[in-house]
Amino acid sequence: MSGLTLYGYWRSGPSYRVRIAMALKGLAYRYVGVNLLAGEQTEPDNAARHPLRLVPSLELADGRILTQSPAILEWLDEVYPAVPLLPAEPMARAQIRAMAALIGCDIHPLHNLRILGYLGAEMGHDNESRLLWSRHWISQGFAGLEALLKHTEPGPYCWGDMPSLADIYLIPQVYSARRWGIDMASYPRLAAIEAAALTHPAFAAAHPDQQPDAVK
Ligand SMILES: N[C@@H](CCC(=O)N[C@@H](CS)C(=O)NCC(=O)O)C(=O)O
Known part of the structure; x- marks a missing residue:
């Protein structure tokens, strides 16, 4: 287990992006669904995680939280470079x-x-x-x-x-x-x-x- 927790929604494109990257890199993680249709993104837990009350957020093992899928994807690629998301050229x-x-x-x-x-x-x-x-x-x-x-x-x-x-x-x-x-x-x-x-x-x-x- 990587110690990472992904807060996402099954149909959210940015959440799906992060899931693909983590799967490509072989990272096991905890997944917590935030039900956008039920408005859970605006509830205090998610509002504390994400300044715009959106998904996805990625919580690290030490409790720090990353938001914005481009930033999360870059972080994953920098910290887990074995399977790169970009070629070298x-x-x-x-x-x-x-x-x-x-x-x-x-x-x-x-x-x-x-x-x-x-x-x-x-x-x-x-x-x-x-x-x-x-x-x-x-x-x-x-x-x-x-x-x-x-x-x-x-x-x-x-x-x-x-x-x-x-x-x-x-x-x-x-x-x-x-x-x-x-x-x-x-x-x-x-x-x-x-x-x-x-x-x-x-x-x-x-x-x-x-x-x-x-x-x-
Ligand atoms: N730029 C953000 C966009 C995140 C985003 O748009 N999330 C949508 C799901 S696809 C969301 O949480 N929507 C909730 C809402 O619109 O209330 C990222 O790439 O992470």
């Missing part, structure tokens, strides 16, 4: 980080629970218009990713034969896109990478359906 690292940032900064935040909640409750948008909003930003981002992937190392993953940070961001985002009704046939390279990754034991173990808080 600087240009490859930059291109992989560009794909991760495209997903983490330019897609995921736009259809997060609290943003959609605000669009509905404060701005008066109905479910249909929020659906269009989410699909629009996911589709635009995926088109950009398909273009970026034309310039990467060929292989089953975003960068050649090695699962990397880009796949760690991509697979949760595709899971979410499917829930929003995005037709992945429009993004053949992304769909092929997803199919390859889901056969990898680390990605399979991190899948939302495998988590103890999953609602079947």
Whole structure:
């Protein structure tokens, strides 16, 4: 056991990212589900862990807590470097980080629970218009990713034969896109990478359906 505790939610993309990284690195950890649909993220325990009352948080063995999945992923890679999340070559690292940032900064935040909640409750948008909003930003981002992937190392993953940070961001985002009704046939390279990754034991173990808080 690594002594690490992950506070997450089965369907949360950033939580899923951290789970994939920990599985790739072979780290055993305690998992505590924070039920976002029940509002548990706003309760005092989670508010004390996370300044924005979100998930994920990673608690270290000594009680210190890390937040923000990019920071958690970098910390994991620095402290447990045996299975790296990035190749050594600087240009490859930059291109992989560009794909991760495209997903983490330019897609995921736009259809997060609290943003959609605000669009509905404060701005008066109905479910249909929020659906269009989410699909629009996911589709635009995926088109950009398909273009970026034309310039990467060929292989089953975003960068050649090695699962990397880009796949760690991509697979949760595709899971979410499917829930929003995005037709992945429009993004053949992304769909092929997803199919390859889901056969990898680390990605399979991190899948939302495998988590103890999953609602079947
Ligand atoms: N930038 C943060 C984003 C975290 C985030 O958006 N978490 C979502 C779950 S996917 C959340 O906790 N949402 C709760 C809410 O919207 O109330 C990260 O990468 O860790």
